[in-house]
Amino acid sequence: MARDALLNQKQYTYLKNKEVFQNTVTGERWTGDQSIRKTMFQPVLKRTKVRYRNPYQTRHTYASMMLSAGEHPMWVAKQMGHRDWTMIARIYGKWMPDADKSAGSKAEAIFGNNTTGDIIKNSG
Incomplete structure (x- = not known):
């Protein structure tokens, strides 16, 4: 969609x-984040009845949702711009x-047979 x-x-x-993004009133470059917050971000939040959060926090929301x-x-x-x-x-x-309810099942399918378990038990 983006x-x-x-x-x-x-x-x-x-x-x-x-x-790419210009002030919709002036048609010019945005001069700072305050004008974006006041003319666009805050009104959208108010119309959608979403509690105000600092726009920077949307990064955290995005990362946690992903x-x-x-x-x-x-x-x-990589999406967040980090090297690692x-x-x-x-x-x-x-x-x-909690992201993946089947976490660990791939390893269990490969290594979880009785033979592997016996090897581990007998190695100690």
Whole structure:
């Protein structure tokens, strides 16, 4: 959906060598985040009856939603602009264990037969 929205927006700004997002009132570059918050973000939240959160927090919402949906932590890290997944594990780790109800089943299917269990029991 985001890709489609950006492609649609292209005709209005990109093809005219302008910024992707412009102030809808002035048609010029946004001068800061305060004007975006006041003219767009806060009114949308109010209409949808969603409690105000700092726009930066949407990153955290996105990351936790992706992890809860079972997306791979490294993929989420790349989406967030991180080089590796350690930040994701540290900050969002609490969402990872519940992300995949079948977690561990792949390893169990491969290594969970009686022969493997007997080898482990007898090695101690």
